[in-house]
Amino acid sequence: MKLVTAVIKPFKLDEVREALSAIGVQGITVTEVKGFGRQKGHTELYRGAEYVVDFLPKVKIEAAVDSTLLDRVIEAIEGAARTGKIGDGKIFVYDLEQVVRIRTGETGTEAL
């Protein structure tokens, strides 16, 4: 089992969600985050006081998937989230040791 984490541009969330649904990923967790990589921030000016804002708003998606599905998941996210411009984001893959469905107590791939 793998935990796939992707940091993407916020407006791409719906597209990525649909792409994941299409290949059979049943659920995801979404958080609003901020960060930066190579995409520059911007400057805000309030009455003469200048602030350089480095952090840009992003969205983080986490999905626990079966290892067999991994490549298609990565492909789906990449395809849906890409704009071709700097700031598209990154995908991280972690090994997932255990998963439990709280309602039923199922574990392992059955809980995915």
Place this chain on the structure above:
Amino acid sequence: MKKLLLTCAMALGLLALAPLAPAFAEDAAAPAATAPAAADATAAPAAPAVAAPVSNKGDTTWMMVSTLLVIMMAVPGLALFYGGLVRSKNMLSILMQVMVTFSLIVVLWFIYGYSITFTEGNAFYGGFDRLFMKGSWDNAAGTFANAATFSKGVYIPEIVFAAFQASFAAITCTLIVGSFAERMKFSAVLMFCVLWFTFSYAPIAHMVWFWMGPDAYTGADVVDAMNAKAGYLWQMGALDFAGGTVVHINAAVAGLVGAFMVGKRIGYGKEAMAPHSLTLTMVGASLLWVGWFGFNAGSALEANGFAALAFVNTFLATAAAVIAWCIGEALMRGKASMLGAASGAVAGLVAITPACGNVGIGGALVIGLLSGFAGLWGVNGLKKLLGADDSLDVFGVHGVCGIMGAILTGVFNSPNLGGPSAVADWTTVTMIAPDAYNIGAQVWTQTKAVLITVVWSGVVSLFAYKIVDMTIGLRVNEEDEREGLDITSHGETAYSR
């Protein structure tokens, strides 16, 4: 701090020249003790020989409505305007400082403030005739004392006048909190405001606005005696319709002194201190604009043509200032901002305050446009020059635009520039004729009033802050400031996490 002392010294030096001024003022064709049109009414009822005068219903209604509008300007207008500009961890501290200061001063006003400001006393202070508002109405007989307006034989109930002025005194004190936002102790704010209200607001309001009323001027033989009972700046001929000196310059100087004495916020200049809600700031600015019609037009004390003039001037000058600030900002950095537009509105409102019933519509337009640019400079160029952390730019807007508006009132009051002129003789209520109007002299009078206000407020503030600092301390400790005043001073958070 050095800059502050230098400025004070220069101002005191200038003040020393003031006795020379009457030599210039008398060049004006008007009699030596010219009574300006824009003074405020006295508490004293009409002469006893006349049968009990009846207050005018229309005027009374308008004054009550105006009072409501000014209250709205403070709560929630100013509270939201300021609140949106601070970081979210300090939002409640601003709302509290505004609301509680407002309430405190209203209470003190009805206890002693009204009496020491608007009763007969000397040129600087009133007396104690109306302590606890005694004599303002007769509960046994069910009769109410009257206050004069600017028209002979026209009255409003004295308690309505007192209520209107209460809202002025209270909102003036709340203006100051913007300068030392995000770092001052709540108790220190309240203690300072009590001192400053008593020793700066009350006397300056008395000096600018107290006079015996139009009905006291029964003939040429009493003119000098009546004039001598009026406030010092009123006697000088200074024009201040709704409080450019009394409210804005007075408060702005107190704020600036406070900003210097409390010191800069931790992290000022390095950490981000962006406004947390410009949406609320805009809501606040809009409430201020709407409410200000009560502040300015209500200062006419009647629902008449001069109230209408003040109304229209307030409308036009503010709109012009919004445009001017937006243009200025767009030229300066390429974009017009919401904060700029909101600040522009306030700048225009401040500048037109002393002028609103004293200038023509064209004059209002000019004052409005200039104030937009002046305010923009005040919060950028001047702010850098002064070097203080005047957090919410109280001096940059209220100080700069108040001073500019007060001085330009002397220009555009002239009948040759579309203004209504000033009253030359209250016995006959005749205005200074166009060929007799001396703009230079009036501008000098306005300037003197500005300087006196600046120095008086500055000195009183200096002492008041010092006293508060030595007794309870001005500033919260560093940890509390970092964590946020909402949780440390008030045990609350404005927004749930």
